[in-house]
Amino acid sequence: MSSKYLKTVFPAVYGLLIYACIRLVNDVISGEQFWTRDWRTNAIEIGCSIIFGYLFKGLVDYFLRASLKKVVFNSGSALKEFLSLILALELLVVITFFPLAAFTDDGLQWYDAINLSLIPVLFWLLHFSFARSINLLKKAHEQQVKIEQITSDKLQTELQFLKAQFHPHFLFNALNTIYFQVDKANTAAKFSIEKLSELLRYQLYDQSEKVPLSRELDYLQTYIALQRQRMEEDLNLSIQLQEEGDSTVQIYPLLLLPLVENAFKYVGGTGSIRIAMTITNNELRFEVCNSIPVLPEYEKKKAGIGLENLQRRLDLLYPNQHQLITAKDHDHFLAILKITI
Known part of the structure; x- marks a missing residue:
């Protein structure tokens, strides 16, 4: 028997059970026997008790739904x-x-009332009470599963970050060596190496729970300067x-870079x-818009993992406190990030 069928039949059966109890108690008090009465x-x-069962079930379900919405x-x-x-x-x-x-x-006698x-x-x-307890247990289980999933995702992110640190460390040390080997007259090359070293240094040594927004903007300016070169x-x-007032604003690092x-x-x-x-x-709005080639080949390109990873980090670090919007027309791509700070 399906659960849907049981849910449909339950109010009628429960209504009849309540009617039987009421009838038996009343007969004990009054000395009557309800089966000897007129069958009509x-x-x-009995018919009214079945209808009443659905009415009462609807009322109880309304309160159950209201209970589930409570945080x-x-x-x-x-x-x-x-x-x-x-x-x-x-x-x-x-x-x-x-x-x-x-x-x-x-x-309607006094004992009836x-x-x-x-x-x-x-x-x-x-x-x-029984249905509410079952719902609370289900909700607690769902929350536990969600917490375990978030913990697992966070551990995977940290693991990937630790694995990725090997390459920045190697590059950082190699760039320091190359920097002193480049001829002093080659200012463009030395500039590029210096900016790249600053980017790696921020990723390696400036990782904390949150950083001042001003430092994150300095990091972006360094990256932009390197790309401009x-x-x-x-x-x-x-x-x-x-930048006004950003000295007191704290933000998780490396959230703005993927868009740039x-x-x-x-x-x-x-x-x-x-x-x-x-x-x-108290809302930070970061917007990046870039022109794109008007070519059929560009339409076939798949989106990189940068924005996908950014969305996962935002879900972990700013749950229900962020919004990432992307839009593309024939010659421009727009990305807007909103964070409650």
């Missing part, structure tokens, strides 16, 4: 939730069971970085790159 009266009560659970909120459900159930009892009892047998006020409410509170004649570069690196890697067409950053209302 029993049929009406924090505590004794105060749980007590308030149960009291609200009890009041709602009592109101539904008055609307449904009380009129049914008033028009059958000898009307007590039994109807207690038995259906207790049964549905029991169902709510490489493609000065073909580059139309515009940089607008709002991607622009220099794929720039084409008019050779234009525009880089802009603003800070407004």
Whole structure:
């Protein structure tokens, strides 16, 4: 039997169980035997009990959905939730069971009112408590799985970073050697080596949990200077970085570079790159736009892993506090990163 079928049948069966309990308790008090009554009266009560089962199930499900949406659970909120459900159930009892009892047998007696006020409410509170516990266990399990996945992704990222450090260390030491071997008159080569060394030094020795935004911008300026040296004649570069107040802003390192690196890697067409950053209302907005070749071959190129890795890092470091937007038309590629700082 499928779970969907069970969910469909459950309210009717549960409603009949509640009706049987109410009927037995009332018969014990009144000395009656409900199976000796007119069959039409029993049929009406049984039919109404089935309908009432679906009504009560709908009410309880509404409270269960509201409970699942809550992020924090505590004794105060749980007590308030149960009291609200009890009041709602009592109101539904008055609307449904009380009129049914008033028009059958000898009307609504005092024991009818007590039994109807207690038995259906207790049964549905029991169902709510059981279903709520199952939902909380499922939610806790999902959160545990999510935490384990985030931990695994973070460990993999750290492992990849440690593996990648070998190459920067080797290059950094080699560049220091080459720098002193280059002729003093060759200023362009010495400039390029010096800038590349600064980039590697930042990656190797300036990695902390967070860094001042000003240092991250210095790193970007160094990278841009190196790229400008490489493609000065073909580059139309515009940089607008709002640096006021960034001395107190902290940011995780190497989050802005992938967007700039991607622009220099794929720039084409008019050779234009525009880089802009603003800070407004505790939100950092970093925007990079570059022209791209208007060629069919470019459309076939697959996106690199730089932006994909950036998205994964943002998910880990700034969960629900970031937005990465990319858009492409026939001759430009735009990337916008928003971070709540």
